[in-house]
Amino acid sequence: MVLFEGVDCKKLGGLNCSSIVDIESKMKDPLSCIPYATDIYRNIRILELDHRLSFNYMETVQQDITPNMRGILIDWLVEVSEEYKLASDTLYLTVNLIDRFLSQNSVEKQRLQLLGVTCMLIASKYEEICAPRVEEFCLITDNTYTKQEVLKMESLVLNLLHFQVSFPTIKPFLRRFIQTAHLSYRESSVELEFLANFLAELTLIEYSFLKFLPSLVAASSIFLARWTLNPSDHPWNPTLEHYTCHKASELKTAVLAMEDLQRNTSGCPLNSIREKYRQRKFKCVANLTPKKPISLLF
Incomplete structure (x- = not known):
């Protein structure tokens, strides 16, 4: 079985086709x-090549946040995903959306958590059967942000991404x-x-x-x-x-x-x-x- 049609095994590291297990036949x-x-x-x-993430946006785009702040946000979002029993696909997509937004828009550190919960809301709508409500994401921030603020940020993120969230x-x-x-x-x-x-x-x-x-x-x-x-x-x-x-x-x-x-x-x-x-x-x-x-x- 060949992974890519027309690809010679020799181009994949000189592999012998007979040593490759056909995993499809065993699934x-x-x-x-x-x-x-x-x-x-x-x-x-x-698609991963066409939509490759920027890996230097902290240096070129962001002025008020740091890699450490990003890490703290994602660490907290892991706790949120566990609290709401979200799928791991939702967590991965959440982080992807955060990085895509940050690579194009400068964000003040006071609004970084707002961006995080909003991206998790969008990812939940895409990945989950029953996504948490907007109010639940507000509650998890101790109501630091209102429902209107989350919805406004949701519109901003989706418009920036041209409503493409399947990355x-x-x-x-x-x-x-x-x-x-x-x-x-x-x-x-x-x-x-x-x-x-x-x-x-x-x-x-x-x-x-x-x-x-x-x-x-x-x-x-x-x-x-x-x-x-x-x-x-x-x-x-x-x-x-x-x-x-x-x-x-x-x-x-x-x-x-x-x-x-x-x-x-x-x-x-x-x-x-x-x-x-x-x-x-x-x-x-x-x-x-x-x-x-x-x-x-x-």
């Missing part, structure tokens, strides 16, 4: 949209790559899924990760999660390289930066994501760190 979940999966992921790979985030790539990892290694690990999701969510808070494409962050999460759980086995194989379209060497910079986040080498005080994944329902994966430095692989 049983009808929600995987198996007949259309190749076209879907080809399309979102194109590729890390999550759809991560979902696909987790399936690939499970099927290509002929093992299904709940820990791998939780750990990869934990590592990917850690990057949301870090402004520096905007320079990486969503697909690359998702692939790096799988790479580091597999290394953390099983350092005796190389975390990358031909099937993962084929379906992610990323060689192990291309992941190096992102993986090393992600390992620093995982080990919390900078002593980051923003702990909402860590506390979330320390829960038993997530197998306490936030407590896991690699037994061997990931740099040994590169």
Whole structure:
């Protein structure tokens, strides 16, 4: 099975097609949209390039806010998403909308939280079956902002984005790559899924990760999660390289930066994501760190 029609395996790192597992033939979940999966992921790979986020807007656009303020906002929004039991897709889209708005409009720090809850409101309407009401988002800010202020900001954000809110985030790539990892290694690990999701969510808070494409962050999460759980086995194989379209060497910079986040080498005080994944329902994966430095692989 070929991921991109007309693509030669040799162009994907000289891979032998016989060593690539056809994951579509092994999927049983009808929600995987198996007949259309190749076209879907080809399309979102194109979209992530066409709609790539600005990774220096703090320096070029913003005058009153900093990367640290952005991190504090997102850390708080993680708590909000847990409070309202929102899907992880909603959180990823919320952060994407915040960054898109900030890359084009200068925002005063007093209105940054307003932007955050408004983007979560928009993302909830797009992703959730039953989105929280505007009043609930006002309440979560201790009524710092009125319903009218939130609705006005919603109109401002949507008009700035020309009502386009369907942007590729890390999550759809991560979902696909987790399936690939499970099927290509002929093992299904709940820990791998939780750990990869934990590592990917850690990057949301870090402004520096905007320079990486969503697909690359998702692939790096799988790479580091597999290394953390099983350092005796190389975390990358031909099937993962084929379906992610990323060689192990291309992941190096992102993986090393992600390992620093995982080990919390900078002593980051923003702990909402860590506390979330320390829960038993997530197998306490936030407590896991690699037994061997990931740099040994590169």
